[in-house]
Amino acid sequence: MKASDFNYVCPSSVEEATSLLALHGDGAKVIAGGQSLVPALNLRLLAPEILIDIGRIGTLRYISVADGMVRIGALARHVDLLNSQEIAEHVPLLAEAITYVAHPAIRNRGTIGGNLAHADPASELPACMMALDAVMVISGPSGERRVAASEFFLGIYETALAPDELLIGLEIPVTAAGSRFYFHEFSRRNGDFAIAGLAAQANVRDGTVESLRLAYFAIGGRPTLAAHAAAKVARQPIGPAVIADAQSALAEDLEPHDDQQASSAMRLHLAKVLLERCMSDLVQDQEMKRKALQ
Amino acid sequence: MIAPVSITLMVNDEHVNAHVSPRTHLADFLRDHLGLTGTHLGCEHGVCGACTVRLDGDIVRGCLVLAVQADGAVVETIEGLSDSGEIADLQEAFRNRNALQCGYCTPGMLIAVQELLRQQSNPSRETIREHLSGNYCRCTGYHAIVDAVEATVRARNGANA
Ligand SMILES: Cc1cc2nc3c(=O)[nH]c(=O)nc-3n(C[C@H](O)[C@H](O)[C@H](O)COP(=O)(O)OP(=O)(O)OC[C@H]3O[C@@H](n4cnc5c(N)ncnc54)[C@H](O)[C@@H]3O)c2cc1C
Ligand code: FES
Numbered sequence: 001m002k003a004s005d006f007n008y009v010c011p012s013s014v015e016e017a018t019s020l021l022a023l024h025g026d027g028a029k030v031i032a033g034g035q036s037l038v039p040a041l042n043l044r045l046l047a048p049e050i051l052i053d054i055g056r057i058g059t060l061r062y063i064s065v066a067d068g069m070v071r072i073g074a075l076a077r078h079v080d081l082l083n084s085q086e087i088a089e090h091v092p093l094l095a096e097a098i099t100y101v102a103h104p105a106i107r108n109r110g111t112i113g114g115n116l117a118h119a120d121p122a123s124e125l126p127a128c129m130m131a132l133d134a135v136m137v138i139s140g141p142s143g144e145r146r147v148a149a150s151e152f153f154l155g156i157y158e159t160a161l162a163p164d165e166l167l168i169g170l171e172i173p174v175t176a177a178g179s180r181f182y183f184h185e186f187s188r189r190n191g192d193f194a195i196a197g198l199a200a201q202a203n204v205r206d207g208t209v210e211s212l213r214l215a216y217f218a219i220g221g222r223p224t225l226a227a228h229a230a231a232k233v234a235r236q237p238i239g240p241a242v243i244a245d246a247q248s249a250l251a252e253d254l255e256p257h258d259d260q261q262a263s264s265a266m267r268l269h270l271a272k273v274l275l276e277r278c279m280s281d282l283v284q285d286q287e288m289k290r291k292a293l294q
Numbered sequence: 295m296i297a298p299v300s301i302t303l304m305v306n307d308e309h310v311n312a313h314v315s316p317r318t319h320l321a322d323f324l325r326d327h328l329g330l331t332g333t334h335l336g337c338e339h340g341v342c343g344a345c346t347v348r349l350d351g352d353i354v355r356g357c358l359v360l361a362v363q364a365d366g367a368v369v370e371t372i373e374g375l376s377d378s379g380e381i382a383d384l385q386e387a388f389r390n391r392n393a394l395q396c397g398y399c400t401p402g403m404l405i406a407v408q409e410l411l412r413q414q415s416n417p418s419r420e421t422i423r424e425h426l427s428g429n430y431c432r433c434t435g436y437h438a439i440v441d442a443v444e445a446t447v448r449a450r451n452g453a454n455a
Contacts, residue, residue: 001338005296008316008362031360038319038358039339051316055363079352103428104409106340108352109359190427 003041007050021164032114070172074113093181097124103191122193127217131199134172140165182278194218196270226253247272301365306374314361321345321356332372343429346402372401393442395433
């Protein structure tokens with residue numbers, strides 16, 4: 001199908017973009033890479049009066065590392081993250097996760113800002129932001145504000161962004177030396193959205209896990225930190241009993257939904273499978289590393 | 295009525311000036327305004343890959359880029375890649391290996407393959423499949439396509455050795 005008619009403006013600064021948003025109100029839609037928006041336009045799920053193309057605001061396209069913080073501009077594309085030495089070195093979880101996002105032609109256009117602002121519950125990246133304790137940097141008529149990832153994703157396609165605000169970037173603490181990550185998802189085909197997935201970050205010491213953040217995605221309406229399950233394994237020697245305990249706790253953390261891809265029971269089952277694989281991966285890897293060093 | 299927007303871009307090494315409606319996507323622009331009908335449209339929502347073209351050197355979905363967004367850009371289509379001879383060996387390998395039947399996916403498939411072969415000189419079958427995961431083919435079952443890509447890889451590496 002073809003999109004319905006709309007006007008188009010291409011501001012050259014964040015200030016210009018936010019005042020255009022304020023001016024046009026509900027009738028306006030921001031376009032960045034267009035990889036989620038244009039499908040919705042072509043399918044006529046959306047019919048805005050005007051598109052505000054932020055794609056040429058050069059100041060929003062950067063990846064930098066300083067003072068223990070990785071800073072990423074909203075317009076950094078998926079492929080920029082994939083090819084970034086800084087991301088590979090300082091945020092390995094994100095470097096791994098990005099390989100699961102869509103297909104090459106889409107990664108060449110799609111931006112991290114657009115992905116996070118879109119807040120698809122099946123997307124890998126919002127969950128990574130939760131696992132990494134990232135902060136979203138937002139610009140609006142009254143200036144800049146910062147919102148923690150755990151308070152940014154509110155529901156299906158719903159975020160803490162007000163209609164006249166732009167997500168301009170994000171800040172991720174540099175992954176501490178010695179900390180470990182796990183990432184996996186179940187999907188029908190490479191590059192498809194997940195049926196259930198897990199992004200996790202932890203410190204592992206002597207076979208026990210500390211400060212574990214388990215961020216599930218594609219389970220329920222938004223990415224979810226499984227705090228109960230994480231508490232069950234924290235500072236415990238990891239074994240079958242502890243893992244089983246944590247798996248049972250997942251029922252308190254998650255609200256799996258039903259759709260044509262999977263039932264809620266299947267999603268909860270997959271969440272448990274992911275947890276078991278995550279725990280053995282986190283500790284085993286560590287064991288192997290230690291043995292290799294001896 | 296929404297006023298058309300003026301755009302200037304390079305398409306297959308030729309300067310193009312045009313007026314387009316903002317809602318026109320790049321694939322429609324190439325097909326309807328420029329008559330470059332080698333770029334195909336399957337789904338128009340990003341899933342099938344039939345509309346794959348190069349934009350500033352990177353492959354993109356022609357149906358998910360607005361023509362107005364391509365203002366100032368360099369666009370290459372299957373016509374350009376064919377005429378320049380850049381993928382002549384790959385096209386020959388597709389013919390030899392029966393890597394196409396109806397041919398609808400082929401332009402997009404060829405452009406996507408060529409991007410991979412520019413990035414990696416010796417991709418595994420798995421990497422080839424993964425790179426092509428965004429391009430649907432409903433005839434071949436993909437096996438013959440992967441064969442054709444492998445044959446091209448071998449030939450190009452042999453020629454370079
Ligand atoms: C076939 C296909 C498969 C895909 N598979 C995956 C996948 O496996 N995993 C995955 O995560 N994604 C997937 N995607 C989506 C892809 O990652 C998108 O690129 C991304 O979700 C949106 O980024 P964008 O820059 O293209 O945003 P756009 O499409 O331009 O915008 C998306 C939404 O965010 C808003 N927006 C954009 N930027 C900002 C900003 N800076 N501030 C405020 N609002 C903003 C827009 O108004 C719009 O509502 C897939 C897409 C397709 C077509
Ligand atoms: S027509 Fe563009 S991806 Fe199908």
